[in-house]
Amino acid sequence: GQKGTMIGTEGYSPPEQYRGEATHLADIYALGATLHHLLTKRDPRLEPPFTFSERPIRQINGDVPAELEEIVYKALQYNPQNRYQSALEMKDALAKILKHKPVTYNISLPTTEPEVEIINNNGADNEDRLLWRFESGDEIRGSVLIQGGVVYFGSYDQSFYALNAANGEALWKYKSEGAIVGKPVFSDEMIYFGSEDRRLYAVSTSSGRLSWSYNTEGPIRCSPCVAQNHLFIGSDAGLLYAINLVSGKVTWKVNLGAAIRSTPFVTDSEVVVGNEHGEAMSIDFRGNIRWRFQAKRAITSSPIAEKGVVYFASLDSMVYAIDLKAGWAIWRFRMGKGSVSSPGKAGNSLFVGSADGCMYCVDASNGRELWKYQSGHQISGSPVLSIKKMAN
Numbered sequence: 001g002q003k004g005t006m007i008g009t010e011g012y013s014p015p016e017q018y019r020g021e022a023t024h025l026a027d028i029y030a031l032g033a034t035l036h037h038l039l040t041k042r043d044p045r046l047e048p049p050f051t052f053s054e055r056p057i058r059q060i061n062g063d064v065p066a067e068l069e070e071i072v073y074k075a076l077q078y079n080p081q082n083r084y085q086s087a088l089e090m091k092d093a094l095a096k097i098l099k100h101k102p103v104t105y106n107i108s109l110p111t112t113e114p115e116v117e118i119i120n121n122n123g124a125d126n127e128d129r130l131l132w133r134f135e136s137g138d139e140i141r142g143s144v145l146i147q148g149g150v151v152y153f154g155s156y157d158q159s160f161y162a163l164n165a166a167n168g169e170a171l172w173k174y175k176s177e178g179a180i181v182g183k184p185v186f187s188d189e190m191i192y193f194g195s196e197d198r199r200l201y202a203v204s205t206s207s208g209r210l211s212w213s214y215n216t217e218g219p220i221r222c223s224p225c226v227a228q229n230h231l232f233i234g235s236d237a238g239l240l241y242a243i244n245l246v247s248g249k250v251t252w253k254v255n256l257g258a259a260i261r262s263t264p265f266v267t268d269s270e271v272v273v274g275n276e277h278g279e280a281m282s283i284d285f286r287g288n289i290r291w292r293f294q295a296k297r298a299i300t301s302s303p304i305a306e307k308g309v310v311y312f313a314s315l316d317s318m319v320y321a322i323d324l325k326a327g328w329a330i331w332r333f334r335m336g337k338g339s340v341s342s343p344g345k346a347g348n349s350l351f352v353g354s355a356d357g358c359m360y361c362v363d364a365s366n367g368r369e370l371w372k373y374q375s376g377h378q379i380s381g382s383p384v385l386s387i388k389k390m391a392n
Helices: 024-040 066-075 087-098
Strands: 116-119 127-130 145-147 150-154 159-164 170-175 185-187 190-194 199-204 210-215 225-227 230-234 239-244 250-255 270-274 279-284 289-294 304-306 309-313 318-323 329-334 344-346 349-353 358-363 369-374
Touching (some): 024 066, 159 190, 239 270, 279 309
Antiparallel strands (some): 145 150, 159 170, 199 210, 225 230, 239 250, 270 279, 279 289
8 A cells, every 4th residue: 555666667567557556457557568569569668658549459450359459458448447357357358259259348448539429321311429428517618638548627517527538437526616617737647727716726637636736816717838847827817827846836927917818838938828908928937028919809819839930819800920039920810700719730721710600721821811611600619630641
């Protein structure tokens, strides 16, 4: 029951062993990692830890039976309680394959996100197959975070949840004193989120217990960002905070003059964020404001920065490209209505949604419209890009 020094081979060791918590279930995971290596010829020591789901066995080696793949991935479950609970149990499962008996488990492969699978039957109506459903006590207004086979999210019922991504079962719940509306962020086995109760929480991903909290001067209705060993987050009091991840103490805070509901974007030398008075600002790592850019209405959209340019949308119906060093506008693109959608970028294409119901694709170099897609309803969410490479 005591924690010890982490001893093991990186890539083969389960997450709990990195925390100094070793049981026989760690050996089940290590055996699963070894089988995965043998079946795919992909050395886990050369890959990020706990990323076996990103290398599906049967996609790499089509000769592997589906039943064997299921056994390996059950052994590789992130949470120990979801693995085989003994070597004998895993041995029996393997023995059933050798006897050509069907093996069925009520599990799914480790996944990076919950899925809704659409099946098209030769032009017939699509059939939605819901893998699982979880209902909280009130609205879920923030985006979920999927990390290590676990789904994390907050709810307006003043609770923060951790669910098994494979089956939707609750792993733990943490109760705050206010609604939770932002997307959480993960770093070093900790999950961080803010609440309308004016507090920032740091909670252990393994136990769901509070490590530390920090009281801000206003409700938190934005998502945090982790960089440079600090957590950056704003509040409705107009203050932007830089908080040390280890101690939970504030390194600096700066008053930006209006409520901050935009998620900060951190570069190598500065933090860029918007406020509800329509100002985009750059703040250095000492908490000094480097420049301000004024839009005509609120900047709730979270900025992104790449190659010296900052991109964001505003409720004034504009998408802006701002010089990161000087803070002046490179170009503006006008949409039909305002936007709270945070842009996404792939190559030279910038994507952003609008309250006019359109998803716009804009040339990131000059702000010209490449195309737009009319959804029929306002788009408040932010685009997520999936880039697939075509084989020659």
